[in-house]
Amino acid sequence: MTTQGDQNLNSPLSKIGGKNLFIKELEVGMMEGIADIAVHSMKDVPYELPQGFEIGAILERENPFDAFVSNNFDSIEDLPIGARVGSCSLRRIVQLKSLRPDLAILDLRGNVNTRLKKLDDGEYDGIILACSGLIRLGCEVRIKQHLSPDKSLPAVGQGALGIEIRANDHEISSLIEPLIHNKTFNEVSAERSLNTTLKGGCSVAIGAYATSLGSELTLSGMVGNVESGEILKVEEFGDINKPIDLGVSVANKLLSLGAGELLNEK
Numbered sequence: 001m002t003t004q005g006d007q008n009l010n011s012p013l014s015k016i017g018g019k020n021l022f023i024k025e026l027e028v029g030m031m032e033g034i035a036d037i038a039v040h041s042m043k044d045v046p047y048e049l050p051q052g053f054e055i056g057a058i059l060e061r062e063n064p065f066d067a068f069v070s071n072n073f074d075s076i077e078d079l080p081i082g083a084r085v086g087s088c089s090l091r092r093i094v095q096l097k098s099l100r101p102d103l104a105i106l107d108l109r110g111n112v113n114t115r116l117k118k119l120d121d122g123e124y125d126g127i128i129l130a131c132s133g134l135i136r137l138g139c140e141v142r143i144k145q146h147l148s149p150d151k152s153l154p155a156v157g158q159g160a161l162g163i164e165i166r167a168n169d170h171e172i173s174s175l176i177e178p179l180i181h182n183k184t185f186n187e188v189s190a191e192r193s194l195n196t197t198l199k200g201g202c203s204v205a206i207g208a209y210a211t212s213l214g215s216e217l218t219l220s221g222m223v224g225n226v227e228s229g230e231i232l233k234v235e236e237f238g239d240i241n242k243p244i245d246l247g248v249s250v251a252n253k254l255l256s257l258g259a260g261e262l263l264n265e266k
Contacts (some may be wrong), residue, residue: 001029027053027164036172038164042157042188043130047196049164053213056165056173058188060181064159064209066152067093068127068145069119069134075145076100079125086118086127090205094107094224096128098231112137132159149255153207153233155220156191156200160184186243187212192217193247195210198223198254204263215240221250223259232257 026038027050042058049055073079086108093105106124108115112133114233118126128147134140163179165172180234187210201205207222217240224231234253238246251259 001026001035011153022166027129030164034240035088036165036169037176038187040162040164041132042160042162042249043155045162045164047156047200050256052167054162054167055162056169057163057176057180059163059179061160061184061187062135063146064106065131065149066147066154066158067131067143068126068147069129069142070144071114071119072226072250073126073144075131076126076147076151079103083125085125086115086124089155090203090210090226091129091155091222092128092152094205094226094229094231095207095222097226097229098224101229112139116142121182130155130158136215141216149209149220153220154207154209156195156206156208156224157188158209183212186210186217186240190217191236192248193244194219194221194251194254195247197248197251198259198263200263206263208247210221210243210246212240217246219246219250220253221260225252225262228262230262231263 023040023044029035040076068076073230077101081102082104084104084106085096086106087096088107088109096103096105097247106171108118108127112129115129116139118124131143131146132144190210191208194208195206198206205224205226208219210217210219216234217238219238220233220235222233232254235252236246237251
């Protein structure tokens, strides 16, 4: 199925309805019986699903980080002053501006191959993409720099695939149950809980990244404002079995620091 998000490649997602454009038509397809499941990148799944749907499984996560891709430069630090960098993600833009305020950041839409072609055609000196998408498409060789979380905190759920199903569809649920990766499920659940508490969408700059080791879960959260350049970050530790609580706690700490005002600024 081709969605509106696939068809409209000329406008930033934050201006035309956000990442829901990739999902709504797939949900209609499931309701009409055209499909039994829809597979999404979890970073495209809104924090609230429509009534009648649920995430039945989250698969093992691929590399969750952002990637710097360029034909002429090995890192963001190597870019000359005023270099043109492509991205349409507000989260990436605000963090990139923090690293290199001298860069010219230009809109970049399209699927991965389209974005790479625009880079190869000389429209940009570098572009920022998700490592996971490049890896899954066999384009890992194009990655010049993996951006660590301290440089660019990933999007909520980045690198993880989720399977959406009709709520209470027990037959389909049992069929996909072997695909559930519990570690990833808990980590992404913490990130999504943070996003739900902040009521974040495509039109705001929110990042979150959770990792777990044994029974301990660590969650880093970020809220930024592209216009002012201000960035707030919080990191907390919690119980692997209570990812929702940890997400709420980190989000509330961000709100206490002024995240609400940043998210509401135009």
